[in-house]
Amino acid sequence: MEKVDMNVNETRASLNFLEQIIENDIRNGVNNGQVLTRFPPEPNGYLHIGHAKSICLNFGLAIKYGGKTNLRFDDTNPTKESTEYVNAIMEDVKWLGFQWQEPVLYASDYFEQLYQYAIYLIKKEKAYVCQMSAEEISKGRGTPQTPGVESPWRNRAVEESLEELEKMRNADYREGERVLRAKIDMASPNMWMRDPVMYRIMHAHHHRTGDAWCIYPMYDWAHGQSDYIEGITHSICTLEFVPHRQLYDWFIDNLDLTGIRPRQYEFARLNLTYTVMSKRKLLQLVEEGFVNGWDDPRMPTVSGLRRRGYTPASIREFAERVGVAKRENLIDVSLLEFCIREDLNKTAPRAMVVIDPVKLIIDNYPEGQTEELPAVINPEDPDSEKRMVPFSRELYIERDDFMEEPPKKFFRLAPGAEVRLKYAYIIRCDSVVKDKNGTITEIHCTYFPDTKSGMETTRKVKGTLHWVSAQHAVEAEVRLYDRLFRVPEPDNVEEGQDFKDFVNPDSLKVVTGYGEPFIKSALPAQGFQFERIGYFSLDKDSTNGKLIFNRTVTLKDSWAKVGNQC
């Protein structure tokens, strides 16, 4: 007995508030200790990193406590929803590594049941058909400080409301002419209790139910009931739904339901610096051509992150580190970047690629000679295999790796300086050739044959450079991605300013670089690390037979640092 308590206390120390709630419920035998959560996206856009947090939470909780998670599409507003979004969402959830309880569910599966529930409430005199206009209803609701006024239709006969509702369903009315309202309390301090709308008329084609319905339930009249029908135990949503909870409970109470009682809990949604997270705004970026689609690698969408080289594990880790609480937060993107670096560092194959090439010629290396030098594919992996890298007299190195007049702490190549070429020899720079504009076109060096990689040598160098053999190099089209926004809080700019004014015009650059032949054979491995340049991944796109890489410029990488130093 004592031992159990101690264990509880020990594990408790690291539990978030939702885990505490669930453990309490299990301990108290609530729902026989069953846990069934749900992830309920509206299919009106692609999932973003904020949804990923919710997914990890809902699925993670169920996994931790031996439960299941439903995937339910909250498809109650046909004008905004589509099958394209449904499919994209399913793909993203699967890609993140989670399995929902089959089958996939839809709020629209319950339209008939909801309709019957509505009849029940009308008969109980807890709902009525109102024929005020949207504007009148809104006005009648009052303000948070002042009570609203009751609708003149509020106390109409039950039979009348029943008939009206049927007429609504039978398309006897145009949009806006009738709504079904719950009869609660027009003076409630909670605006959502002032006779909220349950059904509205929409003569719209639904992506699943087609034209079967012309009345559609509102969120509040669909969500809790869907939870109940499915037997959801813990219905977890974001903080802005806190005021809805009272209504959520009211519907369930007044329906006199006797099954598993779902409970709503709220957590703070994710906010990220330099990132817009609202679906509405992301849709604008897509529609107005700021990006090339929902899955543009600069987008904070799950599909965008995927194309950018993020792994499912890194996103799950991020969700874990971000934590769960009820206070507003603004997470630094550097945490997300840390998570992908941490993952890729352990798993990503390495290769050398030169993005901004300048030719380096080793004058004392025999013309026409080629050597195959062994290189480690992944130094973090003890079992890593080796690849052979061709070496010859003419190489490309990074333009930034050479400075004619180096500052004091510059460890790389400069006139008279010595550096090691990774996996190869130590070289010394003797001279440079420039074109008429003063741009360096060739760097001439001497190599020391007795410094070949693996040999003992007394020569000490501070710098090591990556390189590719000019004649063997594979040409690669490289896409460099920077942050989409220039400001930390694009969601929160000053009044009168548009978040789109802060889109970074340089967020995408396409350049041609040169890579080892190895990268060609390693296709289509996901997640590359290029020596000293940073992490790359292969994009799905491949045009003109060229290799396309995503470069995550915002990831920590010394290449960018050097750029800043100069």
Add this chain to the structure above:
RNA sequence: UGACCGAUGGUGUAACGGCAGCACUACAGAUUUUGGUUCUGUCUGUCUAGGUUCGAAUCCUGGUCGGUCAACCA
């Protein structure tokens, strides 16, 4: 100035009446065939005023600050 939610380093998040801890960031050092990785260290924190208590980040009261709510969106 209605109701509700919240307030712990630059950023997140723990501590549930008993030593304010962890991670990210930043900076410094060590290692390094890339300035990466790895390792070590440093800086910085309980919104405020009272109260309860041997003892308060934690409980109570007032204040301050931030957020949410008046769609026939979700």
